[in-house]
Amino acid sequence: MTLVRFLATRLATLAFVLLTVSFLTYALFVLLPADPAALACGKPCTPERLETARAFMGLDAPVVQQWWDFVRGVFTGRTFGSAGATIDCPRPCLGYSFARNTPVTELVVGRFGVTASLAIGAAVLWLVVGVGAGAVAAVRRGTPLDRGLMVAAITGVSAPSYLVGLLGILLFGFTLDMVPVSGYVPFAQSPVDWAWHLALPWAVLALLSAAVYARLTRSQMLEELGAPYVRTARAKGLTEGRVVTRHALRNAAIPVVTLFALDLGALLGGAVITERVFSMPGLGALLMEAVGSTDVPLLVGVTVFTAAIVVVANLAVDVVYGVLDPRVRRGGRTR
């Protein structure tokens, strides 16, 4: 398969998945007992006014039509209502939250900085710690250091993030009074406060995720270190350090990078639990607010946005592999 055809296939899959996900989201949320029109209609809500509100919001159309309007709105923008009173939702329009009188895109963009700060900082930390610990454990296989690291890793894998987060707040926030326990300060406002507020969430998220990466890196490294090419490299007289870092680690990194892209994608779509624990106003918090107030357009918009990030991360992994490794283009992905 040529590279172009490979890319085209992957892009088609991406479009298919996004359309399906957005449709499922739409179908699901349309079933919600809450009717946005009834909420906006006010009291007393006469049947005529309800009908007007439904027409204004575009809820009088069949579900498939509504979904298609939504998809089109992402590319062309939308206008709700007709003649006289209208509301504009410029592209990319992820819907309009009538309860908040704001386009969903605006709400999502406003919250994305928080989630991105949280996710990217934690991701850098966990990649370094996790891969480092896994590689060291593999090289020192069977030693107390290896066993200690792996016991720590399985503990980290098993610990729920909110529990560790709360204990972290208790210890570092309340008892030692070292870091602020909640909230978020934008980077532009004060980089120091920004990092200070994020220190604990980063540490909690990163340590728990690092455990997964340490385990994966270790098992991959052990496999690579036993491979014939490593024996060849050693026989050629390469230093052990070079064999480990330049040869074994490089090959062991492939599945690690895959997992990393997927994890980062998922996290960028909203760290619901971490945001709840540390009271950070990110995408996950926005989603929970939408659930709390049954703000259907907001729920749909956030869900589709989240799905888009996950799917794009997925695609990025595939494309990078397809470009780097011709075998992938022929036989599907390596994982």
Place this chain on the structure above:
Amino acid sequence: MSLDRSAEPVAPTASAAVAGRVPLWRRLARDRFALVGAVVVVAYALVALAAPLITRALGVDPYTYDLDALGPTGAPAGPLGGVSAEHWFGVEPLTGRDLFAIVVMGSRTSLLVGIGATVVSMLVGTVLGLVAGYFGGWVDWVVARLIDVLIGLPALVFMIAVGAVAPDWFPRLLLLVLVIGLFGWSSIARVVRGQTMALRASGFVRASRALGASHAHVLFRQVLPNLASTVVVFTTISIPGAIGAEAALSFLGVGVPPPTPSWGRSIGDAVTWFAVDPVYLLFPGLALFGVTLAFNAFGDGLRDALDPRGGSRKRRRRGGAR
């Protein structure tokens, strides 16, 4: 495991062919960490089974209010969250319900949802993986696209949304089992698919077909038994994930509704209290952490015992893609 991230377990690649000469239980017994995990898992299971007997024997139950055990602010009276001879783990703030009874009865919720959801995942994943790998072609294509969509869906968001949509008459525990289960079958399906593709080409399958065996017979009588160890390992390592999912949903207030005891919900409730009453967080938290760790330790040991080489190279070569 946190639902913030969809961590894939380090893929087990158990295959019946590598069982070796040492019996399974002996190899497991050599792994002390796994052994302790197994013992703890059994202990949790026994507590869950006997939970009503235990609480009745101690004269406590998770639903009775005891306002006398509370101080003027609604926090438990006395030190350590009201730990006393009567209330071993203290009491719940605001209600004074016995925390020991809540934690003990909570094990039923946790294990029921964890195991139930895993059974759903394994059934769906194994069947879809089998047919996709065996028939290939458009069947394989459809299953692959299903998995694409499943991975693209923000699972936690959808679980929350389904919880909001479901009618009130639908039993909540069953809903959780189905929702968590139906979001968790993609990894087992991928592995089963890969192994089925390898087995399809093997001599005994072709011989069976040549002798006139039906597809169903070949799939379920010839191929499936060869995947047994894979399914067993995946089941073990999936249970802690499902338990964590239930706890996370309940923590967010969209899982098990009160007053049914749930560790996750207790931890969620503890958030507002833990500056004054950290003990309230401690016991449900430790219970949840303990069962997850035990299942993970046991699952790791089981995987190593069933596949001593424990590598994934084999899977990769078999085309263990999607």
